[in-house]
Amino acid sequence: MQLVVVGVAVGLLVLAAVIFFFVRSDGGSSPSKKSVSANVKLTLGGIQNANAGAPATLGADAANQIMAAVGQYVDKGLIAPVKTGKPPTDVSGLFDAGTQTAIQGPDKDVLFENGQPKLTGDFKPAAEPVVITALSDGNGQFVLATAAFTYRADEGVDGGTLNTSRTIALTFTPDNGWKITGYDVTLTRQGAQVEGSTTGTAKK
Amino acid sequence: MTARPRTVLLTLVGPPLCGVLLACMVAAAWVGLGLPLANGETWFTVQKVPPVAGASFTSGQPDGVQFFLVVGNDSRDPNGVGLGDAIHVIGVNPQAKAASIIDIPRDTDVGGGKVNSVLAQGGLGQFTQTISRFVGVPIKFSMTTNFAGFTDMMDEFGGLDINVQQPMHDENSGADFDPGPQKLNGPGALAFSRDRHSFAAGDITRTQNQGYLMITALQNVQQRAVGAGGVLNMLSNVGRHVQMENVGFQDLYRLGRLVLTIDPANIKNVVIPTGGGSGTNLTPGAGIDSLFADFRDDGVLQSH
Numbered sequence: 001m002q003l004v005v006v007g008v009a010v011g012l013l014v015l016a017a018v019i020f021f022f023v024r025s026d027g028g029s030s031p032s033k034k035s036v037s038a039n040v041k042l043t044l045g046g047i048q049n050a051n052a053g054a055p056a057t058l059g060a061d062a063a064n065q066i067m068a069a070v071g072q073y074v075d076k077g078l079i080a081p082v083k084t085g086k087p088p089t090d091v092s093g094l095f096d097a098g099t100q101t102a103i104q105g106p107d108k109d110v111l112f113e114n115g116q117p118k119l120t121g122d123f124k125p126a127a128e129p130v131v132i133t134a135l136s137d138g139n140g141q142f143v144l145a146t147a148a149f150t151y152r153a154d155e156g157v158d159g160g161t162l163n164t165s166r167t168i169a170l171t172f173t174p175d176n177g178w179k180i181t182g183y184d185v186t187l188t189r190q191g192a193q194v195e196g197s198t199t200g201t202a203k204k
Numbered sequence: 205m206t207a208r209p210r211t212v213l214l215t216l217v218g219p220p221l222c223g224v225l226l227a228c229m230v231a232a233a234w235v236g237l238g239l240p241l242a243n244g245e246t247w248f249t250v251q252k253v254p255p256v257a258g259a260s261f262t263s264g265q266p267d268g269v270q271f272f273l274v275v276g277n278d279s280r281d282p283n284g285v286g287l288g289d290a291i292h293v294i295g296v297n298p299q300a301k302a303a304s305i306i307d308i309p310r311d312t313d314v315g316g317g318k319v320n321s322v323l324a325q326g327g328l329g330q331f332t333q334t335i336s337r338f339v340g341v342p343i344k345f346s347m348t349t350n351f352a353g354f355t356d357m358m359d360e361f362g363g364l365d366i367n368v369q370q371p372m373h374d375e376n377s378g379a380d381f382d383p384g385p386q387k388l389n390g391p392g393a394l395a396f397s398r399d400r401h402s403f404a405a406g407d408i409t410r411t412q413n414q415g416y417l418m419i420t421a422l423q424n425v426q427q428r429a430v431g432a433g434g435v436l437n438m439l440s441n442v443g444r445h446v447q448m449e450n451v452g453f454q455d456l457y458r459l460g461r462l463v464l465t466i467d468p469a470n471i472k473n474v475v476i477p478t479g480g481g482s483g484t485n486l487t488p489g490a491g492i493d494s495l496f497a498d499f500r501d502d503g504v505l506q507s508h
Contacts, residue, residue: 173454
């Protein structure tokens with residue numbers, strides 16, 4: 001009898017472990033905790049569900065899609081231009097139709113790096129974990145989500161080190177996947193090659 | 205032989221002309237590069253990247269004038285809709301970054317009795333049509349909340365910092381405020397919105413106070429700088445406590461982001477003129493057509 005009880009208990013434990021492993025590894029119910037950038041540790045810090053109706057939780061697929069877009073934004077828009085010395089390419093697909101004019105206008109140099117000043121030394125990017133706030137409507141459908149994080153980079157340039165910091169909030173909407181429909185970005189630069197600094201200034 | 209005069213001419217004019225051109229180029233470079241005149245000053249500054257910059261954008265924001273209706277109703281049932289006792293038509297002009305609030309006292313007779321009963325009898329859709337016809341503007345969407353909804357919404361908002369304009373001590377509404385800065389919680393904000401006995405003009409002043417409270421709420425949101433995620437949290441708060449007609453959350457988000465860019469000083473808050481006293485069945489007063497015409501053309505009151 002004792003053997004039967006122990007056997008059943010062990011069996012249940014094994015079953016629970018299998019279910020746990022299955023759920024975790026396939027991303028069926030939990031968003032991925034892995035970095036979404038190939039160049040910097042960029043992970044999901046948490047999800048806040050803002051429910052206008054009954055309680056709802058942003059699905060793992062949606063969270064992973066949003067994080068993947070954040071990773072592409074960082075890799076293509078902030079890191080690749082510094083490494084290549086050229087403006088970003090292939091970033092417009094991350095944004096919805098209504099933002100296309102704005103991201104190619106004056107906001108371009110705030111949203112993205114443009115390859116200037118030229119990298120002549122080390123490049124050290126870093127990012128804080130991304131916090132997603134997701135809004136569900138009265139029917140429990142998620143209609144908007146923001147991904148907020150801070151990104152910093154130290155770049156070796158002529159005259160020293162350029163420190164760049166961006167406070168970024170990207171607002172997503174479901175649009176054949178999740179597309180960026182709005183943004184709030186604050187950019188701060190210090191150090192070499194910054195307008196108004198003494199670096200890069202020669203005197204007679 | 206025929207070339208001699210040209211050669212002489214070039215010999216005479218050429219050097220001065222070259223000199224002038226050279227001087228012009230030097231001057232242009234001087235101006236263009238911002239070179240200083242005094243000795244020992246910085247003579248060349250490399251313009252690289254700006255130290256601070258910002259970008260904020262929301263796709264799909266309306267660029268035309270928007271009219272919408274906000275109604276407080278008197279239902280004590282958390283899920284009910286009662287008499288429309290706080291009636292406000294809001295016009296927003298995105299180009300002018302300005303807005304106006306037209307406050308309509310609940311006892312106004314818009315033809316067929318007091319306007320507030322239309323909400324209880326016909327629902328928010330019919331009420332919106334009635335107000336739209338009365339003011340003469342196309343109301344895009346409307347929303348209403350009741351006592352419990354308003355109280356909970358204000359509490360979840362974190363209360364409201366408001367400057368009370370005059371003494372408000374009224375047992376009926378529960379208002380008990382001295383003039384000056386106050387922090388109102390949900391019940392306090394409801395009492396502030398309901399108090400009419402503290403004023404000589406009764407419901408007229410109360411109605412104006414409701415518009416003032418909305419402007420103050422906008423000011424509070426702006427001062428708290430909640431960010432994009434905070435706006436979504438506020439929208440969920442609204443969604444839980446407000447009944448909405450003809451508007452989804454994406455549109456509300458876009459309009460909300462637009463309204464957050466408006467300076468509260470650019471929002472006018474005007475009660476419609478009424479012909480009767482402060483009692484029941486107030487007839488529209490003299491000058492109402494002029495007021496509505498001023499409001500109708502661009503959502504902003506210029507001459508009122």
